[in-house]
Amino acid sequence: MVMEKSLYTQLAGLLEYPKEDIKLKAEECVKTLASLPGHPAESVEELKKFQKDLEEIPLDDLQGVYSYTFELTSDFTLDMGYHIYDGFKRASKLSAIKSMYNENGFPFDAFAKGELPDHLPVMLHFLGLIKDEALKKDFRESFVIMGMEKLYKNFERNKKSIYFHVISAIYRVIEKDVKEAK
Numbered sequence: 001m002v003m004e005k006s007l008y009t010q011l012a013g014l015l016e017y018p019k020e021d022i023k024l025k026a027e028e029c030v031k032t033l034a035s036l037p038g039h040p041a042e043s044v045e046e047l048k049k050f051q052k053d054l055e056e057i058p059l060d061d062l063q064g065v066y067s068y069t070f071e072l073t074s075d076f077t078l079d080m081g082y083h084i085y086d087g088f089k090r091a092s093k094l095s096a097i098k099s100m101y102n103e104n105g106f107p108f109d110a111f112a113k114g115e116l117p118d119h120l121p122v123m124l125h126f127l128g129l130i131k132d133e134a135l136k137k138d139f140r141e142s143f144v145i146m147g148m149e150k151l152y153k154n155f156e157r158n159k160k161s162i163y164f165h166v167i168s169a170i171y172r173v174i175e176k177d178v179k180e181a182k
Contacts (some may be wrong), residue, residue, distance in 0.1 A: 046166070104135065
C-alpha cells in the first residue's frame, strides 16, 4: 500500500535541492493542493507559475538559482530561525525544536541531511508527518508562520525569482492553516 504524501511533505519537496524529479514533484503538489477544499486559489496559481517556469529553465540553471537564492543570500535562507532570532535565542530555539522532533519520533537526521532543525523543508516534513494536531497548530503559530512572514516579505522584493512562487504558495497555505486553527 502506497502512503499518500501530505501537502506539507509535497511542499517540502519543492524546496529541497532540485533534481530530475522536480517537475513531477511540482505537478503532484499542484494536483494535491487543487483537490483540497478551502485553500486559497492563489496558492494553486503560484505553483502553476512555478511549473511554467520549470519548463523554461534547464535543471543545471535551476540548481544554480537554488544555490544562489537559498544558500548564498541570507535574506532568503530557508533557516526560519534566522529571520526571527539572533544569536543565543536562535540557538536555544534550535535546541528546543530538535528536542521536539526527538520527543515525537520524527527522524530528524533522515530528513535534515545536514541542515539545521529550523530549515523550512525539514519543518514541513515534520508538519506533514506529525499526527498530534495540537502540537502541529502550536508549532505553526509560535514559529513557522513568523519565519514565513519575514521570508515572504523578503521575496516580495524579488518577485522575479522562480522560487518566489513556491514561497508565496507555502506562505498562503500556512497562513490559511494558522487562521483556520484559531
